[in-house]
Amino acid sequence: MKPTTHLKTLKVRVKDKHKPILEQMAFEVNQVWNAANEITALYSFVPIPEVGWVRSNFSAFDLQKQLKGIKSERGFIIHSTTTQEVIAAHHKARRQFKTDKLRWRISSGSKRSLGWIPFKTGAAKWKGGQVYFAGHYFKVWDSYGLSQYEFRSGSFSQDARGRWYFNIVVEIPILCMETTAKGQVGIDLGLKDTATCSNGLKLESKQFYRELESKLGIAQRAKQKKRIKAIHAQIKNRRLNAIHQFTRKVVNDNGLIVIGNVSSSALAQTKMAKSVLDAGWFMLKTQLKYKARARSGVFIEVNESYTTQVCSCCGCISSNSPKGRAGLRIREWSCPECGVTHDRDVNAAKNLLALGHERLAAGIPVL
Incomplete structure (x- = not known):
């Protein structure tokens, strides 16, 4: 049976007045990433009696347990699913590059990392003509009519010029079966x-x-x-x-x-x-x-x-x-x-x- 829908990522620009709050969230994302990086780098090898040093192979689940309280401990405003997505991305990158220590995410200076705030399905919603996420409303240039779609996972991302974009995965019906x-x-x-x-x-x-x-x-x-x-x-x-x-x-x-x-x-x-x-x-x-x-x-x-x-x-x-x-x-x-x-x-x-x-x-x- 042929599928009647397919997934598509829509990208719309966020209005510049929301830049300060998004940069704050991006800073917190970098802190979560760097905390995960510190743990995997420090405990990449563990000593086992009569065996020696053995690679620990920290999984995403292990990191989730280690960083379970980081949001409340540091007073972060990011959504709880954002923390989970950052840890999952960190784990995926470690497997891809076959290393326990990745590059640090830098929040300021000439070598700063571009802002990135991922989230899972259900974290972002469309309310009152705006995007509602982590207790904040964000106005966007809605060129797609986002109100007609049900949001899945997505992210906020920043380009080299400092402009912020809202990227969301939606389910779109296939135009015609044939x-x-x-x-x-x-x-x-x-x-x-x-x-x-x-x-x-x-x-x-x-x-x-x-x-x-x-x-x-x-x-x-x-x-x-x-x-x-x-x-x-x-x-x-x-x-x-x-x-x-x-x-x-x-x-x-x-x-x-x-x-x-x-x-x-x-x-x-x-x-x-x-x-x-x-x-x-x-x-x-x-x-x-x-x-x-x-x-x-x-x-x-x-x-x-x-x-x-x-x-x-x-x-x-x-x-x-x-x-x-x-x-x-x-x-x-x-x-x-x-x-x-x-x-x-x-x-x-x-x-x-x-x-x-x-x-x-x-x-x-x-x-």
């Missing part, structure tokens, strides 16, 4: 064009970072911190807007979306790092995935190996097809077997779509 879009498309990710579809639609590379790189350099040399943060925010917002427009068009027109599994994190270790990070491939994939799911569409990620070299018409790999980084300059090529002339990226996108059909025919294994 998507009305009948198209099918393969998408090849690249640097000359950020994304190229098998039907010819392209998301051109605007090079958002490079366009403002000179202005950013001037601001950095002049040590204009506010200007630097504003330029970075402008770059991010322009990239996000362009990707949103492209993904919305793709999802509206296509019920099946197939994309290559290109790794931006791996390519970020090469000389192409700046261009790769500026392209925003991960953001594009994420948007396509959740937007397709919201419309009961199918989103598939497949192995893109050899998709650039294989002829999408006859399936052969010829000697003049573009290969590896050395062939990046080859934008068009002709297959000697069938004589068809290909646009490099469109051909790759068509091969990706064919691979998506093969996967659907074989079935998608349940993990």
Whole structure:
């Protein structure tokens, strides 16, 4: 049976007048994190007679018991579930980085940590046109109509410019059980064009970072911190807007979306790092995935190996097809077997779509 709802995180900006109380809560969150860090670092190894020093493996449950009274002892105003969420996040980070001592969260100075106040389901509510949390009301720019949703878990978060945002997970009904879009498309990710579809639609590379790189350099040399943060925010917002427009068009027109599994994190270790990070491939994939799911569409990620070299018409790999980084300059090529002339990226996108059909025919294994 197909699900009728899906989870989505909504993000709205909190009005600046609430900044002092949120910064106080963020300071308390940092205190809880640092207290947990101190405990795990101090008792990471315990002595056992006739055995020696053995790693204690402090669990989140152990930390909860150790820090059970920290809220009342220190007079914190944060919600009780916030303490639990911070300890759970600390435990998860220790497991991820395989260490008992993480970085301290700093509340002031040039190296301060950005504000973060997590909470569990039921801690935040919508009352009287405002967000009610931990005994305080917060006015927000409500662009989603939050009153129509039932709040689940979420957080308050701060960006580099000091602006606060309310992030909340909500349950949204899937728009339709069967998507009305009948198209099918393969998408090849690249640097000359950020994304190229098998039907010819392209998301051109605007090079958002490079366009403002000179202005950013001037601001950095002049040590204009506010200007630097504003330029970075402008770059991010322009990239996000362009990707949103492209993904919305793709999802509206296509019920099946197939994309290559290109790794931006791996390519970020090469000389192409700046261009790769500026392209925003991960953001594009994420948007396509959740937007397709919201419309009961199918989103598939497949192995893109050899998709650039294989002829999408006859399936052969010829000697003049573009290969590896050395062939990046080859934008068009002709297959000697069938004589068809290909646009490099469109051909790759068509091969990706064919691979998506093969996967659907074989079935998608349940993990």
